[in-house]
């Protein structure tokens with residue numbers, strides 16, 4: 130099945146044709162975008178769908194005229210697309226501004242069920258969008274947030290420490306499925322089993338995971354899961370999955386005339402309809418790479434797509450890792466390529482802050498991110514609080530040539546610096 134599936138999925142050159150941004154030239158060179166973990170480029174299908182909605186179907190919801198009906202239908206279709214994407218039911222899909230806003234909102238509602246002495250467990254690997262919304266409950270409700278350690282030598286979760294942090298007082302385990310800073314993929318199922326053992330709920334931050342692995346909320350055994358469409362080729366939008374009975378049980382802050390039942394009861398105010406349409410178009414785009422056509426089996430097509438993207442990502446990450454490791458003065462962070470990881474590689478270059486290295490690479494039309502990417506605790510634990518790390522993320526449009534360009538450019542940076550400082554005055 131693996132070989133068949135691989136061959137039926139579009140090749141990287143075909144994929145690239147869909148992305149107008151890839152035609153950009155900077156300082157005479159084609160731009161190599163390695164900034165996907167901060168937000169991927171967008172295929173024209175997504176922008177076309179958003180434009181079509183705004184020009185021809187734009188309205189508010191639930192009124193008695195065609196554009197309003199069309200808007201209701203578009204949102205319902207998008208819920209179905211997101212449900213296929215996560216293997217959930219459309220009633221379990223909530224749209225919102227972004228993952229952070231949705232998580233604060235969910236946290237406020239869950240917090241109403243908790244009181245002083247209750248505990249939430251997060252991890253050092255997490256983006257702070259999966260830490261600080263829970264910490265806010267310390268001030269509001271007296272809830273204690275415990276943090277399970279990461280092992281800085283491997284960039285992986287310290288499972289013994291996670292087991293120590295989880296106790297009968299734990300009400301929620303909030304865990305990232307994958308680290309946006311160093312690419313570590315957590316065994317969420319295993320962590321969820323620990324949480325279930327003490328009767329705790331499980332919230333999964335799948336923002337960095339969803340572009341690289343097809344989420345299956347049932348297999349992860351989570352109660353809630355959040356993702357962001359702009360990380361998987363969509364517009365700047367967030368989505369939240371909540372198990373039906375969990376959403377129904379939430380004590381939500383709401384406007385008196387607003388809908389009382391989930392998922393709409395979680396969607397405060399007028400939604401970003403064009404963003405919702407664009408989110409569905411991004412899911413359809415991913416499915417189309419696996420052969421999906423309207424009316425077909427979207428989930429099966431997504432499975433084919435992700436299988437192929439995973440294999441390509443693994444090959445790219447191996448080359449990137451090995452290439453950078455061979456450059457003197459480069460330090461790599463996070464799990465080695467054979468460990469569970471996404472194709473997101475972070476590193477530092479001796480003699481350069483992360484910002485300096487990223488600025489120099491941008492001169493070569495290689496766009497990488499630098500800093501801590503809001504994974505502040507993790508980057509501090511790596512000893513890089515001051516200078517940050519450089520992050521290079523591979524996406525569905527990344528080529529082997531681009532990876533080679535990046536490796537060569539980092540090598541050239543190091544060489545230039547040596548020549549400058551080793552030359553006698």
Ligand SMILES: Cc1ncc(COP(=O)(O)O)c(C=O)c1O
Pocket residue numbers: 166167226227228229230256258259305307308309334335336337356357366367
């Ligand atoms: C792993 C992870 N979680 C959460 C977030 C926050 O997502 P959003 O920008 O949608 O609030 C990000 C954003 O970079 C992320 O990478």
